[in-house]
Amino acid sequence: MVPYQCIQVCERSTNGSHEWILVGASGSKLVIQSSNGATRTWAGEDKYMNLKENETEEPPEKKVKLSSPNEYSPTFSCLAISNDKQYVVAVTAEDKCVRVFQINSDYHLHEISQRCMARRPCAIALTSDDSTILCADKFGDVYALPLISPAEDVHHESLADEPNEAATQKQFVPAASLLTVHSGRNRKVLEEQIKLASKGRMKTKEPLQFKHELLLGHVSMLTDVVYTTVSGRNYILTSDRDEHIRVSRGPPQAHIIECFCQGHEEFVSKLCLTTSGFLISGGGDPYLCVWDWLKGRLLEKICIRTAVITFLGEQPELASTLPHNTEGFKIAISGIWSTPRNYNEVNEVLVVCEGVPAFFYVRLESPAVVETVPLNGNALDIAFISASESICTAVVAVDHMHKPWFTTERRADEGRGRLQCFECRDGRWGQDRKLESELEWFSRRAPDTDGERRDAGPALLADDSVRARQKDEKAFRDVLYGVEKLRKRSGADEQD
Amino acid sequence: MPGEPAKRQKREQYKKSLTTDESKHASLPQKKFYRQRAHANPFSDHLLTYPISPEQMDWSTHYPAYTIRNDKEENVTGDSHDQVETRSANGMKKKVEIADIGCGFGGLLFALAPMFPETLILGIEIRTSVTEYVQEKVRALRTQNKDTGGFQNASCIRANSMKFLPNFFFKAQLGKIFLCFPDPHFKQRKHKARIVSYTLNSEYAYVLRPGGIVYTITDVEDLHNWMVEHFERHPSFERLGEEEQENEECVAVMRSETEEGKKVERNKGQKFVALFRRLDDPPWPSEH
Ligand SMILES: C[S@@+](CC[C@H](N)C(=O)[O-])C[C@H]1O[C@@H](n2cnc3c(N)ncnc32)[C@H](O)[C@@H]1O
Numbered sequence: 001m002v003p004y005q006c007i008q009v010c011e012r013s014t015n016g017s018h019e020w021i022l023v024g025a026s027g028s029k030l031v032i033q034s035s036n037g038a039t040r041t042w043a044g045e046d047k048y049m050n051l052k053e054n055e056t057e058e059p060p061e062k063k064v065k066l067s068s069p070n071e072y073s074p075t076f077s078c079l080a081i082s083n084d085k086q087y088v089v090a091v092t093a094e095d096k097c098v099r100v101f102q103i104n105s106d107y108h109l110h111e112i113s114q115r116c117m118a119r120r121p122c123a124i125a126l127t128s129d130d131s132t133i134l135c136a137d138k139f140g141d142v143y144a145l146p147l148i149s150p151a152e153d154v155h156h157e158s159l160a161d162e163p164n165e166a167a168t169q170k171q172f173v174p175a176a177s178l179l180t181v182h183s184g185r186n187r188k189v190l191e192e193q194i195k196l197a198s199k200g201r202m203k204t205k206e207p208l209q210f211k212h213e214l215l216l217g218h219v220s221m222l223t224d225v226v227y228t229t230v231s232g233r234n235y236i237l238t239s240d241r242d243e244h245i246r247v248s249r250g251p252p253q254a255h256i257i258e259c260f261c262q263g264h265e266e267f268v269s270k271l272c273l274t275t276s277g278f279l280i281s282g283g284g285d286p287y288l289c290v291w292d293w294l295k296g297r298l299l300e301k302i303c304i305r306t307a308v309i310t311f312l313g314e315q316p317e318l319a320s321t322l323p324h325n326t327e328g329f330k331i332a333i334s335g336i337w338s339t340p341r342n343y344n345e346v347n348e349v350l351v352v353c354e355g356v357p358a359f360f361y362v363r364l365e366s367p368a369v370v371e372t373v374p375l376n377g378n379a380l381d382i383a384f385i386s387a388s389e390s391i392c393t394a395v396v397a398v399d400h401m402h403k404p405w406f407t408t409e410r411r412a413d414e415g416r417g418r419l420q421c422f423e424c425r426d427g428r429w430g431q432d433r434k435l436e437s438e439l440e441w442f443s444r445r446a447p448d449t450d451g452e453r454r455d456a457g458p459a460l461l462a463d464d465s466v467r468a469r470q471k472d473e474k475a476f477r478d479v480l481y482g483v484e485k486l487r488k489r490s491g492a493d494e495q496d
Numbered sequence: 497m498p499g500e501p502a503k504r505q506k507r508e509q510y511k512k513s514l515t516t517d518e519s520k521h522a523s524l525p526q527k528k529f530y531r532q533r534a535h536a537n538p539f540s541d542h543l544l545t546y547p548i549s550p551e552q553m554d555w556s557t558h559y560p561a562y563t564i565r566n567d568k569e570e571n572v573t574g575d576s577h578d579q580v581e582t583r584s585a586n587g588m589k590k591k592v593e594i595a596d597i598g599c600g601f602g603g604l605l606f607a608l609a610p611m612f613p614e615t616l617i618l619g620i621e622i623r624t625s626v627t628e629y630v631q632e633k634v635r636a637l638r639t640q641n642k643d644t645g646g647f648q649n650a651s652c653i654r655a656n657s658m659k660f661l662p663n664f665f666f667k668a669q670l671g672k673i674f675l676c677f678p679d680p681h682f683k684q685r686k687h688k689a690r691i692v693s694y695t696l697n698s699e700y701a702y703v704l705r706p707g708g709i710v711y712t713i714t715d716v717e718d719l720h721n722w723m724v725e726h727f728e729r730h731p732s733f734e735r736l737g738e739e740e741q742e743n744e745e746c747v748a749v750m751r752s753e754t755e756e757g758k759k760v761e762r763n764k765g766q767k768f769v770a771l772f773r774r775l776d777d778p779p780w781p782s783e784h
Contacts, residue, residue, distance in 0.1 A: 216695055255701075259667065
């Protein structure tokens with residue numbers, strides 16, 4: 001049983017009655033529990049149904065995986081729920097795949113599409129009309145994919161950044177002649193190209209067999225993408241591993257950059273709009289930034305690091321791990337959530353930092369207030385259930401597998417729950433035991449499928465599987481704790 | 497550059513002599529001490545320094561003749577209105593309006609400086625030594641032209657233009673961008689490393705003012721076609737016609753004064769030129 005790396009709540013009213021559905025990704029499985037007690041697990045039952053022809057033409061490495069289905073279980077890295085509450089959009093990391101699931105009336109998830117991208121998606125968002133998935137990737141590009149892929153769309157448009165794609169069938173023509181002036185290295189590449197072309201072995205990239213449109217791109221790994229509408233104008237906000245936050249127009253004018261929000265000194269990992277429209281961003285800096293993002297104006301920086309240091313210092317078992325001099329102490333903000341709209345209209349967010357067993361309740365008053373709510377394990381994700389007009393309930397996914405404040409060391413007592421629930425009354429967060437016990441199955445028992453390879457002890461497995469398992473574990477840990485890794489190491493890759 | 501210790505030592509001695517030895521202030525730097533491996537990876541985290549935003553860029557060391565505090569008279573007369581202006585321009589009388597991206601050893605930069613004596617021109621180069629060479633040459637030329645104040649309007653920074661243009665320039669700040677003989681990155685896998693792409697063109701459009709122009713030139717026909725295709729596809733740009741292009745005063749200079757242009761000339765290679773104008777942004781979709 002592994003922790004929930006992502007959770008989402010889908011709240012909807014059907015036939016006049018209100019219900020919520022909690023969706024969690026635990027490793028390579030999706031787990032569901034609804035307010036009326038239904039429990040479901042998706043463990044990839046129908047994952048081979050939708051394989052399209054081109055996917056069998058993948059490099060041999062992948063083919064092997066496909067032919068031994070037991071070992072093919074990619075880890076979920078992103079979850080989103082459509083605005084109409086009918087679909088779950090998810091990303092699996094190892095196969096770079098965007099998957100769309102329909103939430104059936106009996107709460108079963110039905111996978112309706114798998115679209116494997118050329119580069120790993122790092123964040124996704126949906127347009128407000130649910131027509132389009134915005135997929136932000138590791139190489140800095142944002143693609144638009146239709147949520148529901150049209151049936152006969154083999155004739156996709158070619159990528160704007162790869163005009164050569166349309167011409168892949170054409171005979172390869174070297175990009176320059178040897179007469180032109182080049183550096184030695186370019187010349188070698190060119191000679192190599194000519195040689196390969198003469199042998200007719202010039203490899204060109206397989207085009208993706210589904211509709212995908214390049215909207216915009218940074219020259220840096222993207223970390224988050226947000227779609228929003230203000231006074232009838234649509235915007236796409238993107239953040240990257242350098243310090244950039246870019247504000248672009250929404251499609252069909254996504255090529256126009258309206259402004260940048262400049263103020264971060266380290267990578268940005270998360271963007272969050274508050275209920276009244278401010279943008280809050282965080283990442284490798286000690287602080288959150290608060291923006292009047294339409295103007296690219298930095299309004300305020302709110303220090304989170306101090307709260308983290310104070311919190312750790314107060315924990316008897318953690319205080320000793322704090323460095324003497326906390327000046328260079330680094331935090332990596334890994335999550336920011338605005339409390340739901342129907343709760344109230346103030347600017348407040350919950351914030352979590354990678355590997356920190358607490359969440360931080362931040363109210364944008366003057367001055368800003370940061371309160372700390374301790375957790376049983378490192379905070380992984382948060383989702384909200386709006387139980388009533390005045391009460392806001394937060395479901396927090398915690399890491400029950402690793403020691404609090406550690407990202408690799410396993411703990412001895414893995415039996416604890418993977419969820420903690422809190423409700424906020426009059427600005428105070430208190431544990432919600434009732435909801436916690438309602439979610440008992442989700443928290444402690446799901447997914448209840450047989451023969452879980454990932455959980456079997458290494459001793460029980462053949463060598464190959466051990467290796468597969470170790471690979472799985474690494475992929476999983478990267479999904480759980482990938483934020484601090486975004487920090488640039490000084491001196492790395494210096495070319496001089 | 498790694499190089500053998502002896503070579504490195506020679507370079508360092510030479511470079512030091514340029515700054516310490518008064519008599520050398522006016523002598524042009526020698527290229528051989530500044531050569532550097534041809535390719536730098538635009539994706540990697542070089543040890544780059546760049547301002548958080550254009551407001552925080554200190555241009556005064558690059559264009560000392562254009563700083564406001566250098567010019568006492570103007571500083572004193574400043575009424576409150578002037579002061580607002582002062583602050584918004586980082587203490588500078590002018591902003592950079594011409595950028596030579598990937599300027600190499602600066603041939604074009606030094607040809608443009610006397611052509612636009614009233615305009616600040618900036619070379620942007622990712623390779624450290626090459627940037628140093630250009631900076632030394634700026635220093636020498638300024639010394640040589642003390643009487644006329646020549647070359648006070650030219651400078652060079654080390655930066656990765658593919659990542660950090662918006663850190664140096666405000667929206668619509670530039671009037672001209674030169675992309676001369678960019679590295680071709682033949683391998684398809686490396687096409688995203690090209691300095692022109694549909695997505696990067698959005699950043700050029702951001703820093704260029706409407707009506708501003710991107711100048712491109714290359715000896716690699718495939719790269720020329722690529723640049724044309726990617727700019728023509730981008731709705732913020734339109735290509736200039738043949739006649740308009742040849743009437744542009746910078747085109748001849750770009751052909752003849754860039755270092756690469758000269759090399760191609762010697763090898764009797766072809767040069768492909770294309771210019772693109774930054775168009776006005778259209779109204780928002782819902783507001784036609
Ligand atoms: C082939 S040279 C051309 C030099 C000069 N423009 C000329 O025409 O002679 C290309 C130059 O671009 C520089 N360059 C490449 N990528 C760059 C980047 N991302 N930012 C700044 N300079 C870059 C290289 O270091 C190299 O000096």
